[in-house]
Amino acid sequence: MLGIKKRWLALVAVQLVALAIGALGAFAHARQHTASAYAAAHCTRYAPTVQTDTNCYIKGTMDGNYITPNLQWRDTQGITLDGNRSWELYYVTSTGASVVYRTGYGLGGSAPGYGAAKTKADCDSNTGPVNGNCSVNWHD
Amino acid sequence: MFRKLMIVGSVGVAAVAAFAATSYAIRPNTQPKLRSSLAVANRPAVSLGNGTAIAFNDTIGADNLSRFGITADSYDQARVVARTTVGVAYLIPGSRGACLVFAQMSSCGNPGTPGGSMLALATVRSGKLVGAGITTDSKHEVTVSSPRGLVAKAAVSGGAFSVTGTAPVRPTGLKFAAR
Numbered sequence: 001m002l003g004i005k006k007r008w009l010a011l012v013a014v015q016l017v018a019l020a021i022g023a024l025g026a027f028a029h030a031r032q033h034t035a036s037a038y039a040a041a042h043c044t045r046y047a048p049t050v051q052t053d054t055n056c057y058i059k060g061t062m063d064g065n066y067i068t069p070n071l072q073w074r075d076t077q078g079i080t081l082d083g084n085r086s087w088e089l090y091y092v093t094s095t096g097a098s099v100v101y102r103t104g105y106g107l108g109g110s111a112p113g114y115g116a117a118k119t120k121a122d123c124d125s126n127t128g129p130v131n132g133n134c135s136v137n138w139h140d
Numbered sequence: 141m142f143r144k145l146m147i148v149g150s151v152g153v154a155a156v157a158a159f160a161a162t163s164y165a166i167r168p169n170t171q172p173k174l175r176s177s178l179a180v181a182n183r184p185a186v187s188l189g190n191g192t193a194i195a196f197n198d199t200i201g202a203d204n205l206s207r208f209g210i211t212a213d214s215y216d217q218a219r220v221v222a223r224t225t226v227g228v229a230y231l232i233p234g235s236r237g238a239c240l241v242f243a244q245m246s247s248c249g250n251p252g253t254p255g256g257s258m259l260a261l262a263t264v265r266s267g268k269l270v271g272a273g274i275t276t277d278s279k280h281e282v283t284v285s286s287p288r289g290l291v292a293k294a295a296v297s298g299g300a301f302s303v304t305g306t307a308p309v310r311p312t313g314l315k316f317a318a319r
Contacts, residue, residue: 076198090311102261103284104259105261
């Protein structure tokens with residue numbers, strides 16, 4: 001009698017493991033389908049910290065104004081925030097002029113590039129600290 | 141032997157059933173949809189052509205397309221927000237938010253959720269502010285201010301607004317507010 005009970009318990013345990021494996025497989029399958037790719041010549045995340053060609057979309061706490069250290073040919077740039085804020089995106093020429101100015105309100109936005117000269121990329125999220133990033137795509 | 145086969149079979153069936161049930165439960169909702177608290181949702185849906193959809197995809201960027209659930213179906217559900225001097229502003233609904241797009245720029249968010257009372261976008265042309273946006277039903281006016289004071293004010297009509305500055309504006313430190 002005890003032997004039969006043990007067998008049933010073992011069977012139930014095996015069934016539970018099978019259920020768990022099935023569910024984990026489904027999660028793994030779903031993750032594969034939600035991955036996305038992005039291609040650009042170069043990318044630089046410049047807010048809250050600067051990093052080029054790796055980790056371009058990693059977020060951190062940002063507050064205020066950020067600018068890239070170097071002048072480059074800019075293709076597009078964007079800001080991504082975890083909270084609704086007023087934001088600004090623009091480029092700064094070597095003479096200090098602001099070009100391709102964009103402002104908005106929401107969880108993020110984008111602006112086109114600038115082909116007339118090499119510029120620094122600039123972004124603002126100046127309505128309180130928020131988790132996010134600013135990144136710019138550029139070419140040599 | 142028969143008992144072993146039954147056990148292996150039942151384990152397999154359990155695993156497959158769990159896979160199917162979990163897949164169904166966590167399936168992504170891919171249908172573009174605007175929240176009911178947005179009056180702009182009642183505007184007629186506009187179908188944008190493939191060329192426009194591709195250009196808007198480039199403007200929004202892969203990261204935000206994925207984040208806000210913008211798909212090919214979204215471009216059959218676009219809404220005209222405003223006609224500005226720099227182009228027509230469209231709202232593109234996604235399954236997890238929406239993006240406002242015009243003049244090669246975009247602003248994305250999840251309007252209608254707590255904290256998401258507005259989606260706005262503007263640029264400066266010939267020294268003057270030009271923009272547009274949407275708000276939830278409870279908002280009636282949108283202001284744009286700079287550190288020096290009020291830059292522009294716009295009335296909300298049918299859940300949307302357009303901003304046309306009348307005086308030259310310095311493009312820095314501009315902020316939107318809705319009330």
